[in-house]
Amino acid sequence: xxxxxxxxxxxxxxxxxxxxxxxxxxxxxxxxxxxxxxxxxxxxxxxxxxxxxxxxxxxxxxxxxxxxxxxxxxxxxxxxxxxxxxxxxxxxxxxxxxxxxxxxxxxxxxxxxxxxxxxxxxxxxxxxxxxxxxxxxxxxxxxxxxxxxxxxxxxxxxxxxxxxxxxxxxxxxxxxxxxxxxxxxxxxxxxxxxxxxxxxxxxxxxxxxxxxxxxxxxxxxxxxxxxxxxxxxxxxxxxxxxxxxxxxxxxxxxxxxxxxxxxxxxxxxxxxxxxxxxxxxxxxxxxxxxxxxxxxxxxxxxxxxxxxxxxxxxxxxxxxxxxxxxxxxxxxxxxxxxxxxxxxxxxxxxxxxxxxxxxxxxxxxxxxxxxxxxxxxxxxxxxxxxxxxxxxxxxxxxxx
Numbered sequence: 001x002x003x004x005x006x007x008x009x010x011x012x013x014x015x016x017x018x019x020x021x022x023x024x025x026x027x028x029x030x031x032x033x034x035x036x037x038x039x040x041x042x043x044x045x046x047x048x049x050x051x052x053x054x055x056x057x058x059x060x061x062x063x064x065x066x067x068x069x070x071x072x073x074x075x076x077x078x079x080x081x082x083x084x085x086x087x088x089x090x091x092x093x094x095x096x097x098x099x100x101x102x103x104x105x106x107x108x109x110x111x112x113x114x115x116x117x118x119x120x121x122x123x124x125x126x127x128x129x130x131x132x133x134x135x136x137x138x139x140x141x142x143x144x145x146x147x148x149x150x151x152x153x154x155x156x157x158x159x160x161x162x163x164x165x166x167x168x169x170x171x172x173x174x175x176x177x178x179x180x181x182x183x184x185x186x187x188x189x190x191x192x193x194x195x196x197x198x199x200x201x202x203x204x205x206x207x208x209x210x211x212x213x214x215x216x217x218x219x220x221x222x223x224x225x226x227x228x229x230x231x232x233x234x235x236x237x238x239x240x241x242x243x244x245x246x247x248x249x250x251x252x253x254x255x256x257x258x259x260x261x262x263x264x265x266x267x268x269x270x271x272x273x274x275x276x277x278x279x280x281x282x283x284x285x286x287x288x289x290x291x292x293x294x295x296x297x298x299x300x301x302x303x304x305x306x307x308x309x310x311x312x313x314x315x316x317x318x319x320x321x322x323x324x325x326x327x328x329x330x331x332x333x334x335x336x337x338x339x340x341x342x343x344x345x346x347x348x349x350x351x352x353x354x355x356x357x358x359x360x361x362x363x364x365x366x367x368x369x370x371x372x373x374x375x376x377x378x379x380x381x382x383x384x385x386x387x388x389x390x391x392x393x394x395x396x397x398x399x400x
Contacts, residue, residue: 011074073169104139105148173202190288295354
């Protein structure tokens with residue numbers, strides 16, 4: 001008797017009709033990538049469920065720990081197998097129930113018997129197992145409709161499989177099933193949460209970060225690296241493009257009045273992102289903007305910022321309040337990174353009285369005296385690209 005298999009349920013993927021097989025194929029590839037460091041894992045994807053198998057208990061423990069971060073999975077269950085023998089089945093049922101900490105619950109046994117040559121019929125199996133389990137765990141109460149513990153038993157030709165624990169998955173769609181978009185990643189709380197929500201809808205990410213040395217330092221950059229690394233743990237590798245933004249930012253502050261520099265700076269960021277879109281095959285830009293949060297996130301500001309591009313701008317947090325964003329950041333593990341006290345280019349040069357209702361024609365008027373095209377192309381050409389998750393370097397590699 002041993003637990004050597006995880007049964008995975010798809011959830012939303014089951015509603016995809018004729019496209020279901022492509023979604024399942026994407027999920028299988030993402031699961032394979034998530035566990036690429038585990039040598040003894042086997043993955044079998046079927047129409048309604050997926051099976052992850054390993055003879056290594058250590059590997060299966062890793063699967064159970066990491067699987068809740070993979071999008072496209074509704075729930076999963078560890079499966080325990082035993083030989084085709086009624087006494088072995090009783091011991092296995094006892095062991096599976098024993099893993100549940102609180103056994104003072106409602107309970108039932110469901111039996112499937114696709115191996116028809118097994119000498120015991122379903123009613124006999126249910127009776128024998130129920131009697132044994134109730135004798136061992138007297139706190140259990142039989143309840144056939146919506147019990148708290150549903151011990152599922154499946155009798156197949158090669159073995160008997162049992163499961164009673166259902167672990168909640170991340171839900172959503174497999175990363176990559178929804179195309180690719182460019183996330184504008186700052187060091188703050190909002191943009192990592194926006195990236196998380198889009199990953200959950202199946203969108204693969206490229207990331208862009210604007211870096212303004214010497215006004216922002218390497219610790220601010222390392223903070224963004226950690227955020228990108230954290231997001232890459234949700235089922236997909238990502239490229240982070242670090243844009244040298246100092247020249248552009250200084251030119252904006254030289255050219256436009258102080259109270260609209262924030263709007264103009266955001267417009268330059270959009271233009272840089274637009275240029276990078278073509279090189280990265282992205283189809284949209286993602287931002288962490290939330291309506292009314294700061295001066296650049298009023299409807300008038302967003303209108304002026306949008307005017308520089310025809311690219312779709314996805315703003316998954318636009319109607320989300322700050323407390324809800326903080327709550328999600330804590331859940332996904334980005335909060336403690338985002339609150340590190342290192343400023344990025346969005347917080348330096350902040351004017352004392354930024355316009356909350358900038359006029360587009362005025363912004364365009366002040367910008368027209370400088371051709372920013374050359375500076376934008378230079379910034380994109382001189383960018384640094386880092387892939388996440390980061391590869392761990394063996395510190396003794398040079399000595400080998």
